[in-house]
Amino acid sequence: MNQRLTTSRIDTMRSAARHIVRELGFMQKGLAGTDLSPSAVHTIIELGYGKVDTASDLGALLHLEKSSISRLVQKLEKDGLITAQPDPGDMRSRTLSLTEKGRALLRDLEGFGRRQIGSALDNLSPKAVDQIEIGLKLFAQSLDTRDRPTDAATRPIEVRERYYSGVIASVALLHATFYSQHYGFGAVFERKVATEMSEFMGRIDNPGNTTFSAYMGDDLMGSVSLDGEDLGEGAAHLRWFIVNPRSKGLGIGNLLLGRATAFVDSAGFDCTRLWTFRGLDAARHLYEKHGFELVHETPGTQWGTEVFEQEFVRQRGA
Template sequence: MTALPSVVDPVRIASRRIVRALGFMGGPFAGTDLSPSAVHALIEIEACEGLTANDLGARLRLEKSSVSRMLRKLVLSGDVTETAEETDGRRKRLSLSAAGRERVAAIHDFARSQIVDALARLQPGQDRIVLDGLRLYAAALSDGVTGRPSGSSHIDIASGYRTGLIARITQMHALYYARTSGFGRRFESVVAGGLAAFCDRLENPVNAIWVAMRAGEIVGSVAIDGEDMAQGPGPGIAHLRWFIVDDSVRGGGVGRRLIASALAFADDAGFAETHLWTFAGLTAARHLYEANGFDCVEERRGAQWGKEVLEQRFVRKRP
């Protein structure tokens, strides 16, 4: 579709107003003394712990020298830590320090307050118009920069089994947690075995699985298992399992859409509670769980994944 000339300049004007209002032109940004690129770097590292400087540069579309200078400052300030890979000491994995996690939490709080304040000035229903418009515009801009054909970044949430689902979801889990948590063969085997057994039970109406689809490829997943905790904590317990999004779409709202689909199913099915098991250190995922009404109710040391971690159980009561 060719844009109307009467639309182009107003979009440019609105874009400049957004850039200025958010502080990209200088001065304090996101309530910090950091540059916009440094703030975005911290957010990306939080969302994908263990990425490299090259990964970060690709995500932020910055030159290698700019990323190096920025990371040097963030390491010196104590916000970011670098860990050399065992197989190649020249490659370093990036993580947030405790101070860095506190700083990012403050950045999120500041940004959310900006958005809440702005949306409060709109008429009822206009907030959804803003959300949908920004998503479409951001996707179109991204497609133009990356050279993808228009619409290629569109992601659908679909339910039910499809060919290759078990292998693809297992692959996403194995790659992500090998990089971020050091999990290996044992973890991959547990994921694959549990997911295969669950798919054999999908005919039961209390069980369901959703996948995020982009151009025919699975880029995210989540499931509700209504059976495996029936004899555990008690009846009426839904188990949220196999939540994962591919690195290429992390931070773009796909995870929120998957969780929303799963929780809507659990509520409609009448489950009194929804439980999930995870482990400490997955900060971005924990923010998402808590934003959807989950509370951490139990912590214990465990090694079922092949490496000892602090396992956590989160519970959400049906509204």
């Protein structure tokens, strides 16, 4: 044990942690203003944030046994908050996603949580708030990595802009692998991504065009591109947003969309549009967090498989 971690200091921190748990309502029957259990509330939040997408992953995240997860999923399905479908890549598992009712609840939970924390921190100095933020992040990371023989949580993330050697192949591979495993997309989709991104990289240096790619060493953790030419004057096209499944929990998607929206605002675009399809709840949560709104939804087959295609729009400065 670290010699500076005396029993007295550890007990002081334990006492503070118990106080936080009580004040945030974890001892009450309902949590965050709902009639749901803590595990149910966490399920809604983590599905919405994209931390998990299967029942087995949910069990690992919440440290609950399989039977408890099964009962939890059944209740949330019955309440109309989530859907559970067989996982195409592993028929022993089920893929979970939020329903519209579930996404509405997620927005309520986020509002409740932000008001709760904001109220607690409102009278503190900026320096004290910074100390609390850093301390909580470090403590969460220490809990998350204490049993893992990996340095993933501490390895630096480098965001590279515009073209970088290998980025076309890496982005196409991430798309092809993920959408084949989870949604059955095939050669039409893979060819479309590789061909269109290759064409885009031929004009990457034109004003209004760029790509942000997050790397951990030589490994691509995620990427997003902004095409300022193909939708006409005043509109940017957000394209090929993808996050490596191995980077879950590192905030890569949030980081990339933050860079993307800052780029389009500084470049003076009136709006930014993107096209996706129904069911990508983690991505949708990030889009809405960064100011995008769903404006149109219709069945379509542009990616080689029939899905409910969605169009999102973000106005400048949203």
